[in-house]
Amino acid sequence: MRVMAQIAMVMNLDKCIGCHTCSVTCKQVWTNRQGTEYVWFNNVETLPGQGYPRRWEDQERWKGGWERTRSGRLRLRAGGRAKRLSTIFANPDMPTLDDYYEPWTYDYKNLTDAPAGDDLPVARPYSQTSGEPMDTVAWGPNWDDNLGGAPENAPKDPLVQKVGDRIRFEFEQSFMFYLPRVCEHCLNPACVSACPSGAMYKRAEDGIVLVDQDRCRGWRMCVSSCPYKKVYFNHATGKAEKCTFCFPRLELGMPTVCAETCVGRMRYLGVMLYDADRVAEAAAVEDEHDLYPAQLEAFLDPRDPAVAAAARASGITGEWLDAARRSPVFDLIRTYQVALPLHPEYRTLPMVWYVPPLSPVVDAVAATGHDGEDAGNLFGAIDTLRIPVEYLAELLTAGDTYAVEAVLRRMAAMRVHMRARNLGEEPDPGIAAAVRLTGDELEEMFRLLAVAKYEDRYVIPSAARADAEALLGEDAACPVGEKPGKPTLLNLSPTRRRPA
Template sequence: MRVMAQVAMVMNLDKCIGCHTCSVTCKQTWTNRSGVEYAWFNNVETKPGVGYPRRYEDQEQWKGGWTLDRRGRLVLRSGGRVKRLLSLFSNPDLPSIEDYYEPVTYDYDNLVSAPAGTDVPVARPRSVLTGRPTAITWGANWEDGLGGAPEHAGGDPNLTGEWAEKVRFEFEQTFLFHLPRLCEHCLNPACVSACPSGAMYKRVEDGIVLVDQNRCRGWRMCVTACPYKKVYVNHATGKAEKCTFCFPRVEAGQPTVCSETCVGRLRYLGLLLYDADKVGEAAATPDEQSLLDAQRDVFLDPFDPEVIAAAREAGIPEDWLDAARRSPVYALVSKYRVALPLHPEYRTLPMVWYVPPLSPVLDAVTTAGGDQDDPDHVFAAVTRLRIPLEYLAELFTAGDTDVVAGVLMKLTALRSYMRQRTLGEAADEAAIGAAGLTAREAEDLHRLLAVAKYTDRYVVPAAHREDAAALTAVEDRCPVESSGEPAERKVMLGIPTLRRRTPEDPAGGRP
């Protein structure tokens, strides 16, 4: 067992109102400059929808993530090193600017410099890339509020199978929810493995994936390999850029900018301890629907004495172990198991998880002629919610509707139980018991999801620079190598050296 720590995030989608405050503050902080006008390290999508960039989830087209070869080994969907070498100067699997959107500015000068006349002067849009007049025909969230959904959302790659006929793009009949996205900072990042120059790397101390700007040569293989398309190319510098998980703030024990400014308070930050020796095995799980359980098995119990001893031996500080025990991410992912990863079938083992949205379940009970106070009626209504279970399963469980239904039933039971408590009624513990919760756990989960304070939502320990020198002895260890074949595994994944700050290397490999 090789214990490592990872900073991770969970988002409660029931709370996202689509205000885009997180996107705007992230852009103002990280991409408010020339060359990345089109890039949104954090964006909020309306689902169903084709996403940003357009149809990024269609890996048959974009070749992102991992797949298994005939011998059951992990290989990049974009191809091996020979194929990447042959396409080094002409990579065909890249989104174009039309798939993102053409960034625009406006001719504001015309408002004050236009000659006097009978017409009111206007500020027409101009392309930031060419400076020429242009028309706004696409954006990072064109389906927002169903505005563009009737025309485009039918192209959502998740709308597959016969169940997709349930989805109607009419304002009174369809459904929507907002899906905030950022870099997943995966345990098995495809972008890191695809980088020919070794510029992409995963920090050993907290798992954040970064780009070394000095080593980046702009080959753009990372853009293709990332199945979430969260690596961008700065067209002014020709180098790759991506979400940094606000690592300067995280190192200071502060939450990310998107979390700090989230209006709905839907984001949770915390530490997860995991066994690095199991990552490769978990990512190579043959059955896609078993990948969720395989990834959960990689996470370690921070209360287990053996795990604590192994973590101390690995040099993880005591305050980090305490943060792992208080982590809201661990509680939602492993303890209560209500958080799910985005597209686990990509086999990158993402570390940004989501609590799926729960439709107005009591309305569904009433419509079906059921009793809102009967747990059996409420649970049965979960399968008839406005948001099809099949759609949520395509997003979060590789198509396994039973897992999604189990999470929604747990949330439904929790909502019903706390509603009875709030109204002063006799709370029926049978419902939450059927969902796998005790009365104490229900109260704790409700407090975490509904009324958690700032310090409960964000448990981010500060970095320990004084302990950095102790890691120099293990700087060549790959976090996703298997214990049986470390050298071959490291070559296959192509993961560069991971480093911490030391007196000899103050930058610690950071960009």
């Protein structure tokens, strides 16, 4: 057993309101500069929809992630080293700017400087990359927002095409939910393995995947190999860039910018311990439906004395062990098992997990005149969601509907249990038992998902605080800043690498 630690995130999709605050604040901090006009490290997609870049989930087209060979080994979908080298100057699987969107702004100056006349002045759009006027604005990073463009765009969602005709896009039948996305900081990252120059690496101390800007040569194999399309090319610097998980903030014990500014309070950050010797085995299981449980088995319980001893022997400090024991992420993923990985079939073992949405099923039951919080009604209605369970399963469990139904039943049981508690009634213990939890566990799950305080949602060890403050000096209160003469934050830790 080789114990390693990873900072992980869980997002509760039941609470996301699609306000894009996380996207805007992330962009203002990390990609508000030349060369990154089209780049969104964090974006929020409306599902069903094509997403950003368009149809990023279509790996038959993009060849991202890993695939299992007949011999049981893993190889990149993009092909072996020889194939990737043969396409290094002309990669057919590379997204173009049109697949993302051509960033634009408006000629606001014309509104104020246009001479007086009979016609009202207009602010024409022009490209932020070429500077040329644009005839039309045809696509954007949130073009599908609130089902904008449906039913024309939503049926092009690759998951909709897998599920088939069970999803309706007539207005009175449609349903949507929001999916915030960042880099998954995977345990088995395809981008790291695909990088020819070795610039992509996974930090040994916290598992964050970064790009060494000094070593990057702009081959962009990382862009095409990432199945989540969360690595971008900066056309001004000729380097690859990606979400850094706001590691300068994490080193100070602070949450990421997207989590800090989340209006819905639906993001959680914490430490997960895992057995590094089981990563390859978990990623290479034969049946895609077994990928989620295999990754669960790779996680270790920090409360287990044997795990704690092995962690100390691996160099994990007491502060990190304590954070792992109090981790809200561990509780949501392992203890209550209500968080699921995004597209485990890509075999990267992602470390940003999601609690699937349940709210619409309550509304749907109530609209029929029945009690929307009754356990029997809720359990029976899960199969009749407008967005079918099959769609959620294609998104979160490689198509395994049983795992998604188990999570939704636990969420429904929590609501029924807490309703009885709030009305002063004695909750039925059979409801908790039906989802293999106790009443106390349902109440603890409710506190974590519904009313958790700041310090309960973000449990981040700050072991690097002294080093970070020494680097940042008087700027420590604003860890994303940079002063002349000081090292670029993107390269604070270029030598602390984890083997791919």
